[in-house]
Amino acid sequence: MxxxxxxxxxxxxxxxxxxxxxxxxxxxxxxxxxxxxxxxxxxxxGTAVAANASTVTVNSGDTVSKIAKDNGVTTDSIIKANNLDSKGTIKVNQQLKITDVPDTYTVQKGDTVSEVAQNYDLDTDKVLELNNLSWDNSTILVGQTLQLKDNSNADASNQSSQQAQVTPSTQTQSNTATTAKPVGDTVSQKAVSLALQYSQMNIPYVWGGTSTSGFDCSGLTQYIYNQLGVHLNRTAAAQVSNTTTKSVSQAQPGDLLFWQNASEGVYHVAIYIGNNQYVAAPTEGQNVQVQTISQYFAPSFAGSVNY
Incomplete structure (x- = not known):
């Protein structure tokens, strides 16, 4: 080293x-x-994180690297926690300590994915994968929630065990989370943090939607800023008057992005979150999500929200 x-x-x-x-x-x-x-x-x-530890039993054919991969941690963390030799020698039926980590982590100012992974003795590649990121696209923002554990198997098991008890009324509600907490010092930062949180809640696009059960594009932007005490008009076209317009190249996180054409005028709006990305309720059949500005669907202009 x-x-x-x-x-x-x-x-x-x-x-x-x-x-x-x-x-x-x-x-x-x-x-x-x-x-x-x-x-x-x-x-x-990175700052060392105090964490509890669980144990796993070594089975025939197990290696430290295999156990680390199965538990989403690094081989070094297992070697260190169990005082193993540098080769990671283990025996069948041996009890190994595995450092427990929380399911999620809320990004703080100055964080990077690799630093968060290191602080919890996790494999950076695994954390990137869990959050649909990559080494080339590893940007994270303050207030964003990072998934640290793969709970897909546990969720599937839990859903299966409860399926017989689900009533038709609860089925229509889906499993969409509806609470979000703004994080940041300014209105713009808080707007970005809320937008990112809603992008992870499986909220569907609903034409005319203005709540977390379903948003259309302007319903999303209006809802987010209303939570911060800032009034936005209802439609994308009307929200232009709530902003000070500028070119897309001058957009700052928290600004609104607008799309327009000659026949419809302004027809779509989203919240810019930085790094050439924005959060939007795109269209029917899709959820609120983070998207990247593309030459094939580029916003026409941006606007700083007036408050």
Missing amino acids: LSARCLTNWFTNKKGLRFIKLFNHLHSLNIFRLLAALTMGGSTA
């Missing part, structure tokens, strides 16, 4: 910088965050 001094020296060397970026799958922004942590004692390198 390279020491902090060695890493710091390498940052001033182009070959060293290129090696570190490739070896650790880091982008330039994360390189400078790492340098800041090493040279200034910042918190970017």
Whole structure:
């Protein structure tokens, strides 16, 4: 392992910088965050998280790497928690401690996916996969909820055990979460955090929808800003008058993005969240979701919400 001094020296060397970026799958922004942590004692390198531990029994054919993969943690965390040798030698029927982690984590200012994974002794690739991210698209925002555990099997089992007790009335409600808590210092930051939370709640597009049981595009933007004490008009076209318009290239997180054409005028609206992405209630058959600005469906202009 390279020491902090060695890493710091390498940052001033182009070959060293290129090696570190490739070896650790880091982008330039994360390189400078790492340098800041090493040279200034910042918190970017991660803070140890106190956690409980559960145990698993080693079965025939098990390896530390297999157990780590099955539990979504790193091999190093198992070796460290159980004082194993460097090869990770284990025996059948041996009891191994596995560090417990919460199901989810709310992103704080300065977090990166790799830092969150490291703090909980998780495999970064696994955390990326659980949240539909990748090394090339690993941007996370303050207030976003990261999934840390794969609960698909548990959810399927729970759903199966309760299926006989579900009444027709509860079936129509679906399992959509309806609560969200704004996070941030400004109205714009809070709007972005709410938009991201709603994008993870399986809320369907409903024409004319203005609640968490279903939104249309302007119903979503109106609902989010109304929660923050800011009035927006009901339709996408009418919401233009609630903003100070600007070009899309000048859009800031929390701004509204508008789509228009010659025949319909303004027909669609979404909330810009930064990094060329926005949250929208797109169309019938789709849920509220994060989307990326594309040349094939590019917004016509943006608007800063007046409040």
